[in-house]
Amino acid sequence: MSRTLASQIAAHVGQTVTLQGFLHWKRDLGGIQFALLRDRSGIVQVVVDKRFELPLAESSMRVVGEVVANAKAPGGYEVVAQEIEFYAKASEPSPIEIPKEEWRVNPETLLEYRYVSLRGEKARAPLKIQAALVRGFRSYLDSQGFTEIFTPKIVSAGAEGGSNLFGIDYFEHRAYLAQSPQLYKQIMVGVFERVYEVAPVFRAEQHATSRHLNEYLSLDVEMGFIESEQDVMDLEEELIRAMLDEARHTAAPECELLGVEWPNLAEMPRLEHPEARRILREELGMPVGADFNEEAERALGAWAKEKWGVDFLFISKYPESARPFYAYPEGDGSTRGFDLLFRGLEITSGGQRIHQYEVLVEQLKKKGNDPAHFAGYLEVFKYGMPPHGGFAIGAERLTQKLVGLPNVRYARAFPRDRHRLTP
Amino acid sequence: MSRTLASQIAAHVGQTVTLQGFLHWKRDLGGIQFALLRDRSGIVQVVVDKRFELPLAESSMRVVGEVVANAKAPGGYEVVAQEIEFYAKASEPSPIEIPKEEWRVNPETLLEYRYVSLRGEKARAPLKIQAALVRGFRSYLDSQGFTEIFTPKIVSAGAEGGSNLFGIDYFEHRAYLAQSPQLYKQIMVGVFERVYEVAPVFRAEQHATSRHLNEYLSLDVEMGFIESEQDVMDLEEELIRAMLDEARHTAAPECELLGVEWPNLAEMPRLEHPEARRILREELGMPVGADFNEEAERALGAWAKEKWGVDFLFISKYPESARPFYAYPEGDGSTRGFDLLFRGLEITSGGQRIHQYEVLVEQLKKKGNDPAHFAGYLEVFKYGMPPHGGFAIGAERLTQKLVGLPNVRYARAFPRDRHRLTP
Numbered sequence: 018m019s020r021t022l023a024s025q026i027a028a029h030v031g032q033t034v035t036l037q038g039f040l041h042w043k044r045d046l047g048g049i050q051f052a053l054l055r056d057r058s059g060i061v062q063v064v065v066d067k068r069f070e071l072p073l074a075e076s077s078m079r080v081v082g083e084v085v086a087n088a089k090a091p092g093g094y095e096v097v098a099q100e101i102e103f104y105a106k107a108s109e110p111s112p113i114e115i116p117k118e119e120w121r122v123n124p125e126t127l128l129e130y131r132y133v134s135l136r137g138e139k140a141r142a143p144l145k146i147q148a149a150l151v152r153g154f155r156s157y158l159d160s161q162g163f164t165e166i167f168t169p170k171i172v173s174a175g176a177e178g179g180s181n182l183f184g185i186d187y188f189e190h191r192a193y194l195a196q197s198p199q200l201y202k203q204i205m206v207g208v209f210e211r212v213y214e215v216a217p218v219f220r221a222e223q224h225a226t227s228r229h230l231n232e233y234l235s236l237d238v239e240m241g242f243i244e245s246e247q248d249v250m251d252l253e254e255e256l257i258r259a260m261l262d263e264a265r266h267t268a269a270p271e272c273e274l275l276g277v278e279w280p281n282l283a284e285m286p287r288l289e290h291p292e293a294r295r296i297l298r299e300e301l302g303m304p305v306g307a308d309f310n311e312e313a314e315r316a317l318g319a320w321a322k323e324k325w326g327v328d329f330l331f332i333s334k335y336p337e338s339a340r341p342f343y344a345y346p347e348g349d350g351s352t353r354g355f356d357l358l359f360r361g362l363e364i365t366s367g368g369q370r371i372h373q374y375e376v377l378v379e380q381l382k383k384k385g386n387d388p389a390h391f392a393g394y395l396e397v398f399k400y401g402m403p404p405h406g407g408f409a410i411g412a413e414r415l416t417q418k419l420v421g422l423p424n425v426r427y428a429r430a431f432p433r434d435r436h437r438l439t440p
Numbered sequence: 441m442s443r444t445l446a447s448q449i450a451a452h453v454g455q456t457v458t459l460q461g462f463l464h465w466k467r468d469l470g471g472i473q474f475a476l477l478r479d480r481s482g483i484v485q486v487v488v489d490k491r492f493e494l495p496l497a498e499s500s501m502r503v504v505g506e507v508v509a510n511a512k513a514p515g516g517y518e519v520v521a522q523e524i525e526f527y528a529k530a531s532e533p534s535p536i537e538i539p540k541e542e543w544r545v546n547p548e549t550l551l552e553y554r555y556v557s558l559r560g561e562k563a564r565a566p567l568k569i570q571a572a573l574v575r576g577f578r579s580y581l582d583s584q585g586f587t588e589i590f591t592p593k594i595v596s597a598g599a600e601g602g603s604n605l606f607g608i609d610y611f612e613h614r615a616y617l618a619q620s621p622q623l624y625k626q627i628m629v630g631v632f633e634r635v636y637e638v639a640p641v642f643r644a645e646q647h648a649t650s651r652h653l654n655e656y657l658s659l660d661v662e663m664g665f666i667e668s669e670q671d672v673m674d675l676e677e678e679l680i681r682a683m684l685d686e687a688r689h690t691a692a693p694e695c696e697l698l699g700v701e702w703p704n705l706a707e708m709p710r711l712e713h714p715e716a717r718r719i720l721r722e723e724l725g726m727p728v729g730a731d732f733n734e735e736a737e738r739a740l741g742a743w744a745k746e747k748w749g750v751d752f753l754f755i756s757k758y759p760e761s762a763r764p765f766y767a768y769p770e771g772d773g774s775t776r777g778f779d780l781l782f783r784g785l786e787i788t789s790g791g792q793r794i795h796q797y798e799v800l801v802e803q804l805k806k807k808g809n810d811p812a813h814f815a816g817y818l819e820v821f822k823y824g825m826p827p828h829g830g831f832a833i834g835a836e837r838l839t840q841k842l843v844g845l846p847n848v849r850y851a852r853a854f855p856r857d858r859h860r861l862t863p
Contacts, residue, residue: 166567431591
């Protein structure tokens, strides 16, 4: 008999269905037992008579039974079991009580037992939403003539110099884990003009904060033949709208479960860096340097929400001192680099890049670098690179802020941080 | 003025269009110059009068001009330039003559200069086809209730023991690059039941052959609540059809350019291992062991093509000795493990996995392993895993065989092999 999902039972009242899933919870009322069966779509109550002995929670099972209406059952329907089979019985009680999931407490325990704690409906929902965001990312870019690329994660040098790189033993050579596909996506602009990549990046940062991961999913975009960084921000605005639309429509139950508050997608203002700095100093009383720290970003986010009612805020025209050497210089000390804040958290860094070989060499020197150390990076710029720019969205940070997670770790199935290498 | 792509000019005869791209090739006929402009969609001939000086090939450019019919021009149309602008002129001649691409010769040179050689139409086409195959992979699985997952590439131990792992310095710890998402996708069957991942995997293999890469794109699938490995092969059959359909429809020009011969998708027979071995021995005179080597696979592929007219061939019921410890044992020395050969090349390894804790421990011991070393792997099997199975498709090998590439390296933008770490 073909399988019915928990979310579909209302359409089968009076019929006999086959359910498959996990024993989420059980209760013995003497004459009768109640079980909750959890599958990928949700939870359904099963009425089980005393013939059947229910094993430990999390056992995997199959139930054949009749769907009946019951106003007291979760969702208004339940299944009266005629047959129950257990594929594998749990041999130990789950170290986490899945039905009681309180994922705001005791984070290290939840992460330690992630292989079972992820089964909780609230634990898994952010990952389902993230999958929808990523699907929206790809499908919007596909519709705009972009090509997906797959660039190497094992590299011979870092894109932004030597810091924060994890070293690898690559046979008899020293290699590193890519901290960004920056150079490769730029090279690929010469090939496909418009490219994107969805892949892990690796940062050997010592940070142990609620917003840092040492391995995260980077949603990278790069496009050629632009006029300026305004084209790049235009693209990102539309892209963000498409991604959130995809999540809203295809992960609706998960968004509802987590009480996702939909952000204002109508407006994403572009605040130039000097003006943002003025606001921080004069209106918010926060003296800041060229780059904004976490606190300053949070304050700007709150200010923009209060003043303009917006959740997304671009900060553009970053000064050269706060950007990497490849940021396109305006000539007045500023660059065509921008960040995108979402609810006060930086989720994107981007901008127009230098496409002229000589300018790149000049900027490298200005930053105190020896161009010889960047020979590999520089090579492609001898062959007519068009004006181009792009950005990267941190998938976990976007998910974290959309869903309202207290820590970015919960937006990744198996996070890697300063101290965590397992599970 | 909005941009027109090279592939669109036939629709604009008599109109003035703006083209953007790269100077693919130029010829000076004295009174008149011809240029070929290459963009992401193709190549168009541009007639350039002597006013304009054409720089080195590969310079990036913008051309404004009128589209006219010319039977002698490639594609039957050309653009008579009124205006030409160069965004960045190439400062050196390209080390590879892009228009003459003969990518069957001198592979090391082509790979050395991959950052420009990839611009060639024949060099980039396999990557465009691969992007379409991957898109087909995701969209078919999305339609079947699968969830995309993103698992860690930095791991504390290998999924199949300690060999072929690249070591990483992870702060004060030793870590490794994941050679497969095997355990993680199995864990996620407990969460989402049906999952897939598109991500790089890393193998520190010493091989330097035309079919090995040390970093490649693995298309991983895992599904729960199966009856047997037959369900997994059923899924893979339909999936392969959907992937090839997507490539055929959305990368049609690239398939045509490379002369892709469409494989027989109607039938993908399932040959059991003992029968395959018998054929190799008796019909093909190749004495073979439990596992089949490259030569044996090629011979079986050719045999199946000759005998049945098929391009895809499953070899099922592999013996325990040729499969990892987690392969589901039939009890008679065989397993529910299978390979899929495409034109005689193994592109998939898969099967049903063991879902019972005790059986897993027993199989580990039988293979001479100490279960204590696999404690992390075993943990999740204490919590009611359902019967499940899956497979992984090597994206580059599938692309290689579909397109007819002489070497799998050409199916990856920036390959990593035994000796190559750059570009």
